[in-house]
Amino acid sequence: MKFYHKSCPSVETIVRDITWSKVAASSILPAKLLRLHFHDCFVRKEALPNRSLSGYDVIDDIKAKIEEECPGVVSYQFQRPMWQVLTGRKDGRVSLASDIPGNLPPPTADLTSLQQLFASKGLDVMDLVALSGAHTIGVSHCSVIARRLYNFTGKGDADPSLDPDYANKLRGECGSPLNPSTTVDMDPDQSSLSFDSHYFKIVSQNKGLFQSDATLLTNPQSAQMVEMLQHGRLFFVRFAQSMKKMGGIGVLTGDEGEIRKHCRLVNA
Numbered sequence: 001m002k003f004y005h006k007s008c009p010s011v012e013t014i015v016r017d018i019t020w021s022k023v024a025a026s027s028i029l030p031a032k033l034l035r036l037h038f039h040d041c042f043v044r045k046e047a048l049p050n051r052s053l054s055g056y057d058v059i060d061d062i063k064a065k066i067e068e069e070c071p072g073v074v075s076y077q078f079q080r081p082m083w084q085v086l087t088g089r090k091d092g093r094v095s096l097a098s099d100i101p102g103n104l105p106p107p108t109a110d111l112t113s114l115q116q117l118f119a120s121k122g123l124d125v126m127d128l129v130a131l132s133g134a135h136t137i138g139v140s141h142c143s144v145i146a147r148r149l150y151n152f153t154g155k156g157d158a159d160p161s162l163d164p165d166y167a168n169k170l171r172g173e174c175g176s177p178l179n180p181s182t183t184v185d186m187d188p189d190q191s192s193l194s195f196d197s198h199y200f201k202i203v204s205q206n207k208g209l210f211q212s213d214a215t216l217l218t219n220p221q222s223a224q225m226v227e228m229l230q231h232g233r234l235f236f237v238r239f240a241q242s243m244k245k246m247g248g249i250g251v252l253t254g255d256e257g258e259i260r261k262h263c264r265l266v267n268a
């Protein structure tokens, strides 16, 4: 907050205006941006090429407008609403696709490995559970859940931790044979466009889409958090706290890093 108060006073207005106008034109954009932010925080602090990530064009438009107004002052590493975001961080000088494995959790991850990965980023179990609530919006490709739906143990079966009726419904949506590019809502009963605490309800009903969602019920402590965060207000407060923490992972300041001219490219 206020880091660019003197050097680029219009920066927060530019970010807000461009983001809101893009979101008004595309209701699926918030999910893209939220996931992009998660990946960006976990894998160093750069925009990474990733075939299922989108939303970069919004960041590019914002950066172009800021460079017009305040050339060379603002790095692209900042975002806002719902929680106060510390600004003034720098962009990294390297951007490696090889940083992804081990830094991003797979949808098949169990609680122990999720806990370890989050802990390695300074995030605790409450952060893990609260941030998983981001899956209240957006979609997943059927390819991601194919094994869980059609062939979990190699015998043509579904994952027993997934509600059988719900598995049936998902198989209907994904098709037979499965179309890998088809997508399903992450939070289906409610709208997948509405950011609310409903994700925790579906997880408690064994309808979480990924094993990484279902695994939150496998330990009494995290299961209790799933129960607790079904209360909307509490979820919003906890989510905001954890987003703030996540946004602070590996922040580069001072002489570290650089201010990129173009967000997708390390400066020459």
Ligand code: HEM
Pocket: 030, 031, 032, 034, 035, 038, 052, 105, 106, 107, 108, 109, 114, 131, 132, 134, 135, 137, 138, 139, 140, 141, 142, 144, 210, 212
């Ligand atoms: C806990 C470990 C997590 C795992 C294993 C995981 C995995 C995934 C996967 C596999 C997808 C579907 C991708 C696709 O098919 O295109 C997805 C979507 C999504 N994830 Fe996560 N995720 C995790 C945590 C998070 C966190 C912490 C956030 C944000 C704070 C987040 C936000 C999202 C959003 C918003 C989508 C929907 C994207 C869209 O609609 O395009 N996820 N996640």
